[in-house]
Amino acid sequence: MSLRAQLEDILKELKSTGDIEASAIVSRDGLLIAADISSSVNADAFAAMSATMLGAAETAMSELGKGMPDRVVAESSSGKIVATGAGERALLVVMTTPKANLGLILLQLGKASKKVEMLLG
Amino acid sequence: MKVISGIPVLDEMIEEIPEGKVLTYWIDPEVEGNVFAMQTLFTNLERDCRCAYVTLTYSPEVVVSEFNEFGWDVENYKNFNIVDLHSAYVGLPSNCKYSADPTNVDEVNDVLMKVIENCDLVVVPVSSIIDVCGESSIECIGEWCDFIRDKSSRLVFTFVSWPYPEKIENFIKVNSNAIVRVGGVHHRVILGYYYGVVKVDWKNIKSKAILFKLVRPGGVRAYIPKILVTGPYNAGKSTFVHAVSMRSISVDRLGTTVALDHGHLEYRGFSIDLFGTPGQERFDPILKIIGKEALGVILVVDSTKPETFPRAKQMLESVAHFGLPYVVAANKQDLPGALPPEEVRKKMYLPEDVPIIPVSAVNGEGVYEVIDSLLGLLTGRLWVSEDEPESTA
Numbered sequence: 427m428s429l430r431a432q433l434e435d436i437l438k439e440l441k442s443t444g445d446i447e448a449s450a451i452v453s454r455d456g457l458l459i460a461a462d463i464s465s466s467v468n469a470d471a472f473a474a475m476s477a478t479m480l481g482a483a484e485t486a487m488s489e490l491g492k493g494m495p496d497r498v499v500a501e502s503s504s505g506k507i508v509a510t511g512a513g514e515r516a517l518l519v520v521m522t523t524p525k526a527n528l529g530l531i532l533l534q535l536g537k538a539s540k541k542v543e544m545l546l547g
Numbered sequence: 548m549k550v551i552s553g554i555p556v557l558d559e560m561i562e563e564i565p566e567g568k569v570l571t572y573w574i575d576p577e578v579e580g581n582v583f584a585m586q587t588l589f590t591n592l593e594r595d596c597r598c599a600y601v602t603l604t605y606s607p608e609v610v611v612s613e614f615n616e617f618g619w620d621v622e623n624y625k626n627f628n629i630v631d632l633h634s635a636y637v638g639l640p641s642n643c644k645y646s647a648d649p650t651n652v653d654e655v656n657d658v659l660m661k662v663i664e665n666c667d668l669v670v671v672p673v674s675s676i677i678d679v680c681g682e683s684s685i686e687c688i689g690e691w692c693d694f695i696r697d698k699s700s701r702l703v704f705t706f707v708s709w710p711y712p713e714k715i716e717n718f719i720k721v722n723s724n725a726i727v728r729v730g731g732v733h734h735r736v737i738l739g740y741y742y743g744v745v746k747v748d749w750k751n752i753k754s755k756a757i758l759f760k761l762v763r764p765g766g767v768r769a770y771i772p773k774i775l776v777t778g779p780y781n782a783g784k785s786t787f788v789h790a791v792s793m794r795s796i797s798v799d800r801l802g803t804t805v806a807l808d809h810g811h812l813e814y815r816g817f818s819i820d821l822f823g824t825p826g827q828e829r830f831d832p833i834l835k836i837i838g839k840e841a842l843g844v845i846l847v848v849d850s851t852k853p854e855t856f857p858r859a860k861q862m863l864e865s866v867a868h869f870g871l872p873y874v875v876a877a878n879k880q881d882l883p884g885a886l887p888p889e890e891v892r893k894k895m896y897l898p899e900d901v902p903i904i905p906v907s908a909v910n911g912e913g914v915y916e917v918i919d920s921l922l923g924l925l926t927g928r929l930w931v932s933e934d935e936p937e938s939t940a
Contacts, residue, residue, distance in 0.1 A: 454800035456829055474805075474829035481798040482806040489796060515801065 513543035553590025555816020618764025
């Protein structure tokens with residue numbers, strides 16, 4: 427199985443958690459690696475801004491001497507975005523429905539992020 | 548003995564406060580403008596000038612502690628004198644060498660003239676005197692202004708511009724050889740406070756406002772809130788920000804900036820914050836967010852890659868379309884094949900008056916010339932002193 431297919435499988439599995447509208451694996455410098463996103467979303471911009479969001483949060487937190495954040499969560503009335511690191515080179519980001527159960531999603535996201543890290547190093 | 552204002556930028560504009568002159572700090576009531584006079588006094592105290600500070604509404608102890616708050620240990624200087632009008636006013640004996648009862652015009656006159664004879668610089672809170680002694684005290688103040696004309700001293704007035712009768716305002720204006728206005732800036736966001744020379748009769752200058760903030764300790768710092776550093780991918784923006792800044796951080800991943808660079812720089816009395824943007828197109832939404840409220844732009848280009856110039860111009864247009872001043876840093880001059888600034892100008896179709904500075908950010912060459920050049924545009928070039936090499940502009 428190709429690396430790409432393996433990564434896409436991870437996203438598919440993540441989606442089966444429920445309440446996840448879109449997900450993506452993004453390189454730390456903001457390039458899309460793999461995505462499960464409807465065509466109405468500008469995936470490139472989404473990927474870049476995810477990298478910005480996580481990068482800025484990591485720097486802000488480590489500058490304050492609080493270590494690395496486990497994730498960044500952005501919430502609005504129409505949904506949530508959760509971004510988390512997946513190793514040194516990549517990050518994982520999901521977009522959820524507004525009522526999504528974050529507990530379950532964070533758990534699944536953590537597992538998925540480890541798998542991505544294994545594949546991409 | 549040469550007496551200077553001790554205020555950043557202002558010194559380059561007016562050079563000195565010559566003998567026999569009256570300089571007034573014209574202060575909006577909302578601003579702590581008194582610090583300007585205190586800074587002028589302390590700067591000259593350190594330069595061994597004999598200085599006097601007239602106090603009326605505060606006791607000498609409070610005056611000293613106000614100086615101390617800014618890190619100015621006036622009490623350790625033998626050449627520092629307080630002219631105490633406060634003690635007699637509140638009915639206490641004074642321990643100061645110079646003191647007088649402010650309600651006794653002749654006594655105040657005698658002391659002030661003695662002080663003027665013996666000091667190089669005398670700071671007088673004229674608005675406090677007018678408040679306490681009434682409008683008629685302007686005659687007395689006028690006498691000091693006349694008296695100092697042929698003396699080797701200077702008067703520095705602090706005038707807090709409460710709504711006084713026009714007669715008083717005009718009197719201060721006419722009797723001051725120089726007026727420095729100190730006020731607040733309210734424009735959408737609070738940009739801070741500003742000062743600017745309104746009048747000066749010993750030099751020909753173009754008026755210009757300078758932003759400042761008060762630092763404790765430290766005093767008046769000229770302040771350029773935000774300078775944007777932008778340019779195409781791999782032009783060297785982050786390297787530039789790090790090369791000029793005293794402290795800086797970057798949000799970069801896999802060798803490219805994904806959010807921003809931030810650098811802070813204290814330079815020539817200015818307190819500058821630099822914001823570097825990402826260069827790759829996918830980060831363009833960030834550009835507009837970081838570019839908000841910037842006061843000037845540094846456009847960094849890779850001089851060896853003219854094919855990136857159209858992108859550079861596009862980025863410039865998206866951040867500087869409100870007519871912000873900008874300077875181009877023609878970076879990577881250390882590499883073979885780097886285009887000289889004039890070639891960069893031609894290939895980018897930039898107007899003649901845009902400064903283009905040759906830079907090697909990696910080696911730290913030319914980076915401060917870029918800052919100088921932008922500061923020059925922001926402050927009207929007035930602060931540039933003779934020993935500065937002129938930029939290529």
